Amino acid sequence: MNAPSSASQHAAPLLKVxxxxxxxxxxxxxFGGQARSVRAVDGVSFDVAPGETLSxxxxxxxxxxxxxxxxxxxxxxxxxRVSFQGRDMSHIQGADLRALRRDIQMVFxxxxxxxxxxxxxxxxIGAPFLIQGMTPAEGRQAAVQxxxxxxxxxxxxxxxxxxxxxxxxxxxxxxARALALRPKLIICDEPVSALDVSVQAQVINLLQDLQxxxxxxxxxxxxxxxxxxxxxxxxxxxxxxxxxxxAGVGPLYERPLHPYTLALLSSAPDPDPDRAASxxxxxxxxxxxxxxxPPDGCLFHTRCPMAQxxxxxxxxxxxxxxxxxxxxxxxxDQVPAIAAG
Amino acid sequence: MFVSVRDxxxxxPAEEGLVRAVDGLSFSIExxxTLAIVGESxxxxxxxxxxxxxxxxxxxxxxGEIAIGDAxxxxxxxxxxxxxxxxxxxxxxxxxxxxMHPYHKVGEQIVxxxxxxxxxxxxxxxxxxxxxxxxxGMADTQRAFDxxxxxxxxxxxxxxxxAMAxxxxxxxxxxxxxxxxxDVTVQAQILDLLxxxxxxxxxxxxxxxxxLGVVAEVADEVVVMYAGRAVETGTxxxxxxxxxxxxxxxxxxxxxxxxxxRDRLTAIPGSPPSLAGLAEGCxxxxxxxxxASVPDGLCASQAPLPTDIAAGHSIRCHLTDxxxxxxxxxxxxxxxxxxxx
Numbered sequence: 001m002n003a004p005s006s007a008s009q010h011a012a013p014l015l016k017v018x019x020x021x022x023x024x025x026x027x028x029x030x031f032g033g034q035a036r037s038v039r040a041v042d043g044v045s046f047d048v049a050p051g052e053t054l055s056x057x058x059x060x061x062x063x064x065x066x067x068x069x070x071x072x073x074x075x076x077x078x079x080x081r082v083s084f085q086g087r088d089m090s091h092i093q094g095a096d097l098r099a100l101r102r103d104i105q106m107v108f109x110x111x112x113x114x115x116x117x118x119x120x121x122x123x124x125i126g127a128p129f130l131i132q133g134m135t136p137a138e139g140r141q142a143a144v145q146x147x148x149x150x151x152x153x154x155x156x157x158x159x160x161x162x163x164x165x166x167x168x169x170x171x172x173x174x175x176a177r178a179l180a181l182r183p184k185l186i187i188c189d190e191p192v193s194a195l196d197v198s199v200q201a202q203v204i205n206l207l208q209d210l211q212x213x214x215x216x217x218x219x220x221x222x223x224x225x226x227x228x229x230x231x232x233x234x235x236x237x238x239x240x241x242x243x244x245x246x247a248g249v250g251p252l253y254e255r256p257l258h259p260y261t262l263a264l265l266s267s268a269p270d271p272d273p274d275r276a277a278s279x280x281x282x283x284x285x286x287x288x289x290x291x292x293x294p295p296d297g298c299l300f301h302t303r304c305p306m307a308q309x310x311x312x313x314x315x316x317x318x319x320x321x322x323x324x325x326x327x328x329x330x331x332x333d334q335v336p337a338i339a340a341g
Numbered sequence: 342m343f344v345s346v347r348d349x350x351x352x353x354p355a356e357e358g359l360v361r362a363v364d365g366l367s368f369s370i371e372x373x374x375t376l377a378i379v380g381e382s383x384x385x386x387x388x389x390x391x392x393x394x395x396x397x398x399x400x401x402x403x404x405g406e407i408a409i410g411d412a413x414x415x416x417x418x419x420x421x422x423x424x425x426x427x428x429x430x431x432x433x434x435x436x437x438x439x440x441m442h443p444y445h446k447v448g449e450q451i452v453x454x455x456x457x458x459x460x461x462x463x464x465x466x467x468x469x470x471x472x473x474x475x476x477x478g479m480a481d482t483q484r485a486f487d488x489x490x491x492x493x494x495x496x497x498x499x500x501x502x503x504a505m506a507x508x509x510x511x512x513x514x515x516x517x518x519x520x521x522x523x524d525v526t527v528q529a530q531i532l533d534l535l536x537x538x539x540x541x542x543x544x545x546x547x548x549x550x551x552x553l554g555v556v557a558e559v560a561d562e563v564v565v566m567y568a569g570r571a572v573e574t575g576t577x578x579x580x581x582x583x584x585x586x587x588x589x590x591x592x593x594x595x596x597x598x599x600x601x602x603r604d605r606l607t608a609i610p611g612s613p614p615s616l617a618g619l620a621e622g623c624x625x626x627x628x629x630x631x632x633a634s635v636p637d638g639l640c641a642s643q644a645p646l647p648t649d650i651a652a653g654h655s656i657r658c659h660l661t662d663x664x665x666x667x668x669x670x671x672x673x674x675x676x677x678x679x680x681x682x
């Protein structure tokens with residue numbers, strides 16, 4: 001079972017994210033009129049324990065991928081702090097940054113565009129060694145072939161090109177590349193959403209096996225709520241650049257304490273016809289507001305069926321609402337009653 | 342039956358051999374009912390739907406029978422097809438942005454579609470368009486009418502597509518992954534809208550999807566396709582509660598669930614076969630854990646024919662009733678990883 005070990009919950013966090021923000025400037029007026037910006041990520045805080053999987057879920061544009069890229073330092077942080085093993089790495093550069101990349105790696109969504117079509121699999125998986133100027137003790141080829149075995153690829157295909165592999169196998173190549181430097185944290189950005197259903201399960205199982213065997217932590221970014229339930233220990237739900245709820249996976253799915261979480265869960269298609277027909281839907285009206293022009297007060301109030309006057313004026317803080325649970329809703333305690341109908 | 346498809350074949354000659362995109366597909370639907378065609382990429386579900394609309398080019402070799410009411414699609418002249426499309430059947434595509442003209446206002450595009458099929462004045466067509474836009478839930482219909490596709494969100498574009506498809510009251514609506522590009526909360530809105538409109542207009546819907554959750558939400562009847570063939574056909578409850586083809590078992594076991602955590606997903610090993618020059622025998626046999634229990638290597642030598650196992654529930658599989666019961670009580674062990682490119 002996936003329950004996080006009690007040890008990992010109390011251990012010092014591997015990754016600590018505090019009030020992380022990323023503002024992308026929009027074009028300024030011709031005469032330097034007031035610069036506007038999109039707050040793609042706006043004051044996000046969470047941590048990830050060793051051996052833990054924390055998932056970021058939310059709809060497109062909620063800032064989950066941007067958060068992942070900020071932590072991997074593929075984007076520069078606007079404000080806030082990202083610490084890895086207690087060390088602030090929000091603004092490190094050069095050799096320090098390169099050293100950090102040994103510990104934090106990334107797996108991307110699209111196994112077609114994230115692999116260089118002109119490189120052999122051996123070169124792709126071995127590239128991290130070259131970049132870091134490292135030669136594994138057993139030699140690069142042997143190390144790469146061991147990685148290939150580890151992720152379920154045939155090491156004899158060392159000289160093959162990505163085009164010779166199926167989507168699932170390409171994602172295995174991406175995972176092998178991410179594992180090469182023995183990272184402690186892998187940021188997985190929608191790693192299975194481009195794969196066929198029958199192949200998804202293979203990759204999910206592989207990620208779980210690797211976590212068990214190597215003690216990896218995952219920051220898992222996904223929109224598929226069933227996949228997230230399966231793979232996560234804890235889940236953070238994002239909406240318009242902010243975390244609206246964060247909790248252990250079981251409590252969050254069984255008793256959501258933010259109306260947006262409730263809406264997401266009740267909108268997710270359920271592969272069980274009788275249950276799908278009988279369940280009470282909590283369908284949201286309207287669509288995601290533009291992040292350029294976010295609503296006042298609670299960002300969710302424009303779509304929230306529970307919204308009161310307070311929600312239109314006062315921004316709810318993400319606060320502790322139960323042991324190990326945080327919600328950014330003024331009326332978090334009323335959500336279970338709404339869910340029950 | 343209102344729609345009846347018998348032994349439909351869509352073959353494409355290619356250098357690597359004949360590509361059997363659809364190979365002997367049969368199903369039927371009544372008015373007011375929804376049939377879901379579910380399958381992975383390359384299973385032939387889109388090729389089948391394009392054949393229903395007569396949209397394949399000259400390269401395709403199409404045989405079999407497609408009857409929509411009293412009209413025959415296979416072998417029909419282009420002018421007959423044009424009369425059928427729009428008036429009697431219409432299609433909703435996955436990506437409305439590429440299905441609409443980027444330089445024309447969406448309202449004008451619906452007007453054009455309507456006037457192609459109905460001899461009405463511009464003014465009447467315009468009124469009809471505004472009514473349809475209101476019917477699919479566009480808040481400000483005049484503004485929606487005057488928008489260009491890029492000015493609308495993904496969910497709004499899909500609503501406009503639905504308005505365009507329904508403006509001529511088609512009796513059959515073919516929806517090819519209509520919600521795949523949408524976020525879950527918007528997906529729930531669009532699925533609800535399609536159900537409402539179906540109740541109102543009594544049209545038959547063919548829903549093409551890879552998402553078993555969507556199937557369970559909307560379908561009355563289900564066709565599971567694999568490598569161009571319907572491996573299992575039945576009611577939605579047959580397929581979800583009494584699945585009888587090893588591929589359907591595999592699909593249902595490999596998806597993570599929303600309601601509980603599974604210890605480990607049972608993945609289907611390998612990946613879907615290439616359709617070019619597909620050899621004799623059952624296309625699923627290399628990924629099937631039960632081919633060995635079928636005598637005489639039948640799975641390798643002969644493609645199984647559709648067999649009724651109950652009224653309205655048929656499969657293409659060589660396993661006998663007892664063989665199937667034994668296989669079901671002794672599910673395949675999670676198998677070794679795929680190794681061949």
